[in-house]
Amino acid sequence: MADNHGSPPPQHPRPMAPKGAFRDFLAAVAPHRPALVVVAVLSLTATVFGVAQPLMMQRMIDATSRGGDNPWVWWLVGVTVAEALLRGAQSYMLQRTGEAFIGGLRRSLIARLLRLPMRDYAATPKGEWISRLGSDTGQVRTIVTSGLFELVSAVLMFGAAIVLMVSLDPLLFALTLAGVVLGGAGVTVMGARMRRTSEVTQAEVARMTSAADRALSSIVLVRSSAATREQAENVAGFARRAEASGIEMARIQAWVQPIMSLSIQGAFLVVLAVGGLRVAQGAMTVGELMAFIMYLFLLVMPVTQAMGAYTQIQLGLASYDRIRRVLERPVERSGGSTEATGPVRPGEPAVVVEDVHFRYGENPVLRGVSFTVPAGSRTAIVGPSGAGKSTVLSLLEGFADPDEGTVRCLGQDLREADLEAYRRRVAYVEQGAPALGGTLAENLRIAAPGATDEDLHRVLAAVGLEDLVARQDAGLELELGDHGAVLSGGERQRLAWARVLLQDPRLLLFDEPTASVDATTETLLGEALDEMARGRTTLIVAHRLSTVVTADQIVVLDGGRVLDAGTHDELVGRCTLYRDFATHQLLV
Numbered sequence: 001m002a003d004n005h006g007s008p009p010p011q012h013p014r015p016m017a018p019k020g021a022f023r024d025f026l027a028a029v030a031p032h033r034p035a036l037v038v039v040a041v042l043s044l045t046a047t048v049f050g051v052a053q054p055l056m057m058q059r060m061i062d063a064t065s066r067g068g069d070n071p072w073v074w075w076l077v078g079v080t081v082a083e084a085l086l087r088g089a090q091s092y093m094l095q096r097t098g099e100a101f102i103g104g105l106r107r108s109l110i111a112r113l114l115r116l117p118m119r120d121y122a123a124t125p126k127g128e129w130i131s132r133l134g135s136d137t138g139q140v141r142t143i144v145t146s147g148l149f150e151l152v153s154a155v156l157m158f159g160a161a162i163v164l165m166v167s168l169d170p171l172l173f174a175l176t177l178a179g180v181v182l183g184g185a186g187v188t189v190m191g192a193r194m195r196r197t198s199e200v201t202q203a204e205v206a207r208m209t210s211a212a213d214r215a216l217s218s219i220v221l222v223r224s225s226a227a228t229r230e231q232a233e234n235v236a237g238f239a240r241r242a243e244a245s246g247i248e249m250a251r252i253q254a255w256v257q258p259i260m261s262l263s264i265q266g267a268f269l270v271v272l273a274v275g276g277l278r279v280a281q282g283a284m285t286v287g288e289l290m291a292f293i294m295y296l297f298l299l300v301m302p303v304t305q306a307m308g309a310y311t312q313i314q315l316g317l318a319s320y321d322r323i324r325r326v327l328e329r330p331v332e333r334s335g336g337s338t339e340a341t342g343p344v345r346p347g348e349p350a351v352v353v354e355d356v357h358f359r360y361g362e363n364p365v366l367r368g369v370s371f372t373v374p375a376g377s378r379t380a381i382v383g384p385s386g387a388g389k390s391t392v393l394s395l396l397e398g399f400a401d402p403d404e405g406t407v408r409c410l411g412q413d414l415r416e417a418d419l420e421a422y423r424r425r426v427a428y429v430e431q432g433a434p435a436l437g438g439t440l441a442e443n444l445r446i447a448a449p450g451a452t453d454e455d456l457h458r459v460l461a462a463v464g465l466e467d468l469v470a471r472q473d474a475g476l477e478l479e480l481g482d483h484g485a486v487l488s489g490g491e492r493q494r495l496a497w498a499r500v501l502l503q504d505p506r507l508l509l510f511d512e513p514t515a516s517v518d519a520t521t522e523t524l525l526g527e528a529l530d531e532m533a534r535g536r537t538t539l540i541v542a543h544r545l546s547t548v549v550t551a552d553q554i555v556v557l558d559g560g561r562v563l564d565a566g567t568h569d570e571l572v573g574r575c576t577l578y579r580d581f582a583t584h585q586l587l588v
């Protein structure tokens with residue numbers, strides 16, 4: 001079945017890193033240059049010690065065959081141990097630097113991901129952001145920890161082996177080269193196919209993860225739509241394709257292995273045969289032949305190492321490019337004036353919405369909305385579904401700026417306000433009142449970190465949730481599950497109210513505050529709301545008119561325009577749309 005949730009599949013690792021990605025990556029890693037220089041020195045020294053070993057072996061064998069003192073044994077042992085220790089130190093330094101680099105990258109990503117403009121979150125599936133933080137940073141880490149240095153040390157090793165082999169015996173080297181070039185050509189052709197197949201596998205695995213994520217995060221919808229089988233098939237389809245390209249990979253590897261071992265063994269046999277002959281002729285010593293054979297292995301090893309490192313670097317750079325694009329995204333503006341967000345005197349306008357126009361993309365949602373809410377009063381916004389009520393609240397929260405017109409709240413044009421400081425004075429309870437995963441206490445303290453346990457118990461009692469705490473052994477440490485899954489809809493709503501009580505805001509913004517509570521709870525919440533609203537400015541979006549009839553002012557919104565504004569009695573008398581609403585809810 002095709003993706004029936006409509007969200008785009010995540011971006012997949014690209015075959016090749018985009019242009020300029022390496023330069024950007026080097027710039028990002030520049031602060032770690034001193035540590036990387038140390039690693040490079042360690043690596044270089046270890047490589048020198050590594051390529052020196054066959055030479056020492058040669059000296060040792062030749063000295064042994066001559067008899068007498070043989071100090072080369074100790075040199076060889078010393079250099080071998082020194083190389084091992086240097087490799088250990090290099091690996092530690094490299095991992096450390098890799099962790100420091102990725103740690104910094106993750107911190108920058110988190111800072112950016114949580115500060116994007118609100119519209120960005122609506123436009124991109126959450127899984128996308130999370131994969132930047134998880135798999136992409138992991139992939140970039142491998143460039144530092146293995147890719148880059150493996151490639152450099154492979155090239156060094158390869159170059160050194162060639163020079164030393166030529167100096168030992170140019171003829172033998174020419175014969176070896178023929179075998180290695182033949183094998184290398186075969187492996188290169190296969191390597192390109194392996195890389196393409198590996199990318200296909202990764203893309204299918206990414207599609208499978210994303211499809212599973214969508215199905216699991218909407219599991220209630222999936223089950224209740226009896227769509228479990230189709231969704232499972234959908235995910236399994238990607239898994240099957242990943243399996244098929246994995247098998248294709250195995251097939252290619254099955255060719256690579258024999259090509260490599262045949263060419264290595266072939267070169268080895270040729271070297272042994274020709275080399276043995278040259279030793280017999282006295283053209284080369286036994287030690288030189290042994291050293292040559294050891295260099296042969298040093299020559300072959302880096303070829304496979306370099307190929308793996310190159311693929312890792314390409315994938316890592318593609319990941320880095322995706323991370324960089326997030327890091328370059330503009331964030332919600334910060335800073336600005338904090339001065340006027342203090343209390344506004346009763347009766348003065350606390351909220352002024354003036355000729356506000358707003359569109360989502362090309363879709364005009366608000367078309368010249370104006371209304372004023374005096375400080376300390378309660379205003380309700382009503383209107384048909386899609387009229388733009390929630391959009392008005394999100395503009396009052398500063399989640400977006402109006403395209404035209406102004407929004408002034410608590411004495412300040414929101415375009416000039418320090419949004420973080422402003423939001424500390426405003427409580428916003430969104431539709432459905434979602435809870436955070438975590439404990440009850442964590443959910444309450446999100447807006448009031450300094451609140452004591454007594455404060456938490458007080459506000460829970462005020463919204464009728466003290467039973468919930470008393471019922472559970474965990475008390476305030478009760479785990480609320482994924483998005484508060486262990487709570488009922490009404491309990492989640494009351495939890496949101498308790499949070500507002502803790503926050504002590506100047507302005508209260510409620511979107512459908514009593515949508516999922518029963519009549520008894522609604523009465524209880526009504527009392528809590530009256531208590532909360534005392535001395536504060538309140539704006540409520542509601543479909544249930546029973547919660548708004550007592551408002552000082554009711555704004556009727558229809559098709560993004562203010563149709564009328566007044567008290568319940570005034571509107572029943574003169575506004576047909578409002579009267580129809582009220583009649584349907586048996587209020588007139």
Ligand SMILES: Nc1ncnc2c1ncn2[C@@H]1O[C@H](COP(=O)(O)OP(=O)(O)OP(=O)(O)O)[C@@H](O)[C@H]1O
Pocket residue numbers: 122360363365383384385386387388389390391392
């Ligand atoms: N993030 C968004 N991107 C694009 N369009 C959106 C977005 N959010 C809302 N809309 C559209 O804007 C219009 C107004 O939505 P809004 O949520 O403000 O209406 P509402 O009056 O609160 O509706 P309801 O009473 O059903 O909650 C709707 O047509 C909706 O489809």
